[in-house]
Amino acid sequence: MFQWRFSDDPQNRNPGSVRMLTYNLQLFRHSSSKNPQPTIDSIRNFIFKYQPDVICFQEYSTYLRKRWQQKLTQNLADSGYRYYHVSIIRKTDNEAQGMAIFSKFPIIGKGSISLRKISKLNGCIYADIVLPQDTFRVYNLHLQSNLIKTEEYSYMNEVKEDSYLQRMIVIRVLRKIKEAVIKRSQQAAGISSAIRQSPFPAIVMGDFNDPPSSYVYRILRNQLNDPFVTTGSGRGGTYNGPLPTFRIDYLLHDTKLNAEAYYQLKPDFSDHFPVMIDFK
Numbered sequence: 001m002f003q004w005r006f007s008d009d010p011q012n013r014n015p016g017s018v019r020m021l022t023y024n025l026q027l028f029r030h031s032s033s034k035n036p037q038p039t040i041d042s043i044r045n046f047i048f049k050y051q052p053d054v055i056c057f058q059e060y061s062t063y064l065r066k067r068w069q070q071k072l073t074q075n076l077a078d079s080g081y082r083y084y085h086v087s088i089i090r091k092t093d094n095e096a097q098g099m100a101i102f103s104k105f106p107i108i109g110k111g112s113i114s115l116r117k118i119s120k121l122n123g124c125i126y127a128d129i130v131l132p133q134d135t136f137r138v139y140n141l142h143l144q145s146n147l148i149k150t151e152e153y154s155y156m157n158e159v160k161e162d163s164y165l166q167r168m169i170v171i172r173v174l175r176k177i178k179e180a181v182i183k184r185s186q187q188a189a190g191i192s193s194a195i196r197q198s199p200f201p202a203i204v205m206g207d208f209n210d211p212p213s214s215y216v217y218r219i220l221r222n223q224l225n226d227p228f229v230t231t232g233s234g235r236g237g238t239y240n241g242p243l244p245t246f247r248i249d250y251l252l253h254d255t256k257l258n259a260e261a262y263y264q265l266k267p268d269f270s271d272h273f274p275v276m277i278d279f280k
Contacts, residue, residue, distance in 0.1 A: 010050055010263045013278060017260065018131055021052035022205035022251055023274035024142070027061040027097060030270045036061075040072050042269050048079065050265075052276060053104045054129060056140035056205040059270075060086065060100040076102050083107040089123045101127045101140050108135065113194050118186050119144050128200055133279075134256055137198045141191060141206035143216065144183040146176055184209060188216040195222070201254035207272065211246050224252040227259030227277050234264065238273045249275050 013019065025043065028036035047055065055076075062073075073086060081102040088098040101107075109128035124141040188208075195202045204224060210216040212226075228247065238249035249272055253259065261278040 010261075010265065010276065014260065014280065016132075017278040017280050018054070018133075018257075019050070019052040019276065019278050020054045020056075020203070020205065020251060021047075021050070021274055021276040022056040022058075022140070022207075022249060024058040024207045024249060024270060024272035025060055026270040026272065027059045027095075029061075030268070039269050042267070044072055044075055046267050046269070047076065050276065051080075054131075054138060054203075055081070055100075055102040056138065057100040057102075058140065058142040058207045060098055062086075062088070062096040062098070073100070080104050083127075083129075085110040085125060085127045087112055087123065087125045090121060099123055099125050099140050099142060101125065101138060103127065103129050103138075105132075106130045113139075113191055115187050115190070118183050118190075121145075122187060124187075124191050124194075124206075135200050136203050136254065136257075137195075137200040138203045138205065139191065139195065141187075141204065141208070143187050143207065143209050144180045145209050146180045180209070181214075184214075184216045185219075188219050192219045192222060195220075201256050202252075203254065203257070204252040205250070205275075207249050209248050211248060217250070220250075221252055223255075225255060225257075225259070226250070226252055227262050230262075231259050231277075232262040232264070237264075238275060239271070240266070240268065240273050241271050249273070251275050251277050253277075253279070 028039045030039055077084065081104055083103040083106055084101060085107060086098065086100045088096045090097045107127045107129055111126055113124040115122045115124060122142050122144055124139060126137050126139045128135055128137050202224065204220055208216050237247055239246045257279045259277050260280045263276040265276055266273050
């Protein structure tokens, strides 16, 4: 939950290390839902600045009419991320929403674990990536959100006196949290079973939407290492929203890798903060 260490400087990267990053992009809508282009440009520049070797994106949006996100995919492909796996989970008339894995190292296999029976808005994809140490199956997952609206947060914060309406909103929020916890547990159990059957050692990245005290974290961590525990600092919060920040985004890894640095980066491009790790 909390680590008593000083944070590392991501500019001081050791030669020969492998850098990985996971980031929920909030469909590029953190600044403006009408024109996500500035957010897309900022995220692209952020990636180019820190140069992770493997990237997992959740809530990766592809606009079908205004092809901004296709340009981002092409920008990354032209800038060293030759190998990628983009998977669409949900489509509308104007947009395709999904997940993506980008890699500077070869991808020799790819696939997905369907979560549609539990939720049509969530998913888990994977790519078999040939790293210098070994071939690893990298899982990119996005588990059930609590789906609490901004106005529900605001109303609970602003109303001071006891009222029937406020009690009803609190009950509705608690019901949403309960339903989301059940769905996340089901999703995590299915993914954990798939990881145990993987032909390659696992790296699990993504938005768990649950803190380290949760059942979801425990079942997905299983026999994997959590680099925040070994090299992180502070609270490691990754939620960039109205509630106090929680660590809900993770990168867990097989013991064949040794984490040497955990970075707490806080660009304001999404309602999540990215997690970035250097391995040796």
